[in-house]
Amino acid sequence: MTTLNQTGFASQTAIPLKFFEHQQDAHVIRSDAEAIAIAHELAQEFAKEASLRDQERRLPLEEIQKYSQSGLWAINIPKVFGGADVKYRTLAEVVKIISSVDSSLGQIAQNHWAFVEHLRLDATPEQKKFFFELILKGIRLGNAFSEKGSKTVADLTTKIHKTAQGYEINGEKFFATGALLAHWIPIVAVDEQGRSYAAIVPRDTTGVEIINDWSGFGQRTTASGTVRLNHVFAREEYVIPVHQAFERPTPAGAISQFIQAAVDAGIARGAIEETIQYVRQYSRPWIDSGLEKATDDPYTIANIGDLKIKLRAAEAVLDLAGDAIDVAIADTTEAHVAEATLLVAEAKVLTTEVALLATNKLFELSGTRSTLSELNLDRHWRNARTHTLHDPVRWKLHLVGNYYLNGVELPRHPWS
Incomplete structure (x- = not known):
């Protein structure tokens, strides 16, 4: 249940x-x-x-x-x-x-x-x-992919094995964003050979227990909590060999990361707009400025300009990454997939940086009153800080640098 x-x-x-x-x-x-x-x-x-x-x-x-x-x-x-x-x-x-x-x-x-x-x-x-x-028709798919407690994010312990009737799945998932609100849930599990499969099951399948125990300080309403899987039956015609997407050149990993980067760019966009509106309506000029309005402060103006430029740059690279994904889908070669993966990694770095910068600058430019809990402006920073932790950007910098310096292609997996 x-x-x-x-x-x-x-x-x-x-x-x-x-x-x-x-x-x-x-x-x-x-x-x-x-x-x-x-x-x-x-x-x-x-x-x-x-x-x-x-x-x-x-x-x-x-x-x-x-x-x-x-x-x-x-x-x-x-x-x-x-x-x-x-x-x-x-x-x-x-x-x-x-x-x-x-x-x-x-x-x-x-x-x-x-x-x-x-x-x-x-x-x-x-x-x-x-x-x-x-x-x-409007059916929503959820997510039962990641786990917590394993050595790395790629080490899955949820198992799938063939039975006379179909497949059986046992294990436990976390970070299951969307599962609670989905009609069908793709469950990623590994077989005896360590190959990953996605079994897509209706949300009310016997043995599927979805628990809304996500307590993160950001992305609070994603319900990204636990899914327990106890002798879950999956029909053979609903099982997809997703491991194949990473055994050959495909844009699957790039697409996963690309959407992540777009969320972060959206957070930055919303935070910058919130900052502009707050400064226009409520912020006061600093006592030493001699100005009548906070919107005339040259340092505030420069900071808004800096944020807008960085956001435009991040979104421009994100667009380039999107175009590269389209090319890789139309003509799936090693070169096209590698280009898409590289550009997505670059975009992920830039969208992460501008999301964190914009949500921090919101308070710096708006002033002390902007921290009042009733305004809840801190949700932008909490969301940015939480969502950008999906994968470490410090490794994106390494991977991109290693490609340009040493010609090493980026790895092929959902986090690259």
Whole structure:
């Protein structure tokens, strides 16, 4: 049975079962321009209670429904299967728009989009048809991939083995962003040979227990907690050999990291806008400046300029990375995949740096009153600090430097 209570948090109410009922098909987006326009419309609505949701650790149930029903969760499905197959720079723009107002919402969908690529790469034609049709109708995929306590992030202990009826899975996951709010959950487990498979199971499958025990100080409403797996049955036709995506050149790892970087760029974008609005409305000029308004302070002006330039640079490299991913999908060669992976790593460094800088400068430029708890402006820094820890940027710097200095290609895995 799936545990749906928000254990240990302010609200103890269960998620209504009707939240998971599929009542009507989602809108189907047809173009890049339509995807961006819908993202802007949703962002205006999602912004209204974003701070309150964070303060109360209130899961964005209504918002998630609108988000997936909008059609945005299906925009990277190939056109041959009925999707918009938008450019990856468009997908990044959608993620940034949503993340700029609520980065938890931006993150919840990231593993869904990343897994769509795994379906494209390694699912059978029948599996693609089945799952792409579900996603186009508004079905959400969750995430049961990472674990805690192992030697490295890649050392998975969750096991999958063949049975007479299908497959059985046993283990425990953490950082399971989106699982609590999903209709189907891709569970990544390893077989006797250490090869990774993704078994996609309905969220109410017997033996699947989802616990909302995410206590991180940032990204509070992602429900990125525990999934326990006790003799979970998976049908053979729902099992994908995801290990294959990293045994040959594919952009799978780059895409996963690319979406992560887009979330961070969105956090930076939102924090800079929040800073500008606060300085305009509330900040006072410093006593020694002799100025009438804080917006005339030359140091504040210069800092805003610096933030905007750094954000534009980070987003520009992110766009280049998105274009390289598109090339790698269209013509999947070692060279194209390596270029996409390299540019994504560079973008990840820049988006991390500007997200942390922008969320810190928010307080420096706004002044002491901006730290008042009722304003909850610290959510931007908490979210940036939490989400950018997904993988160490210090290693991105090493990998990029090693490529240019020694010609060593970046590794092929979901964190590169």
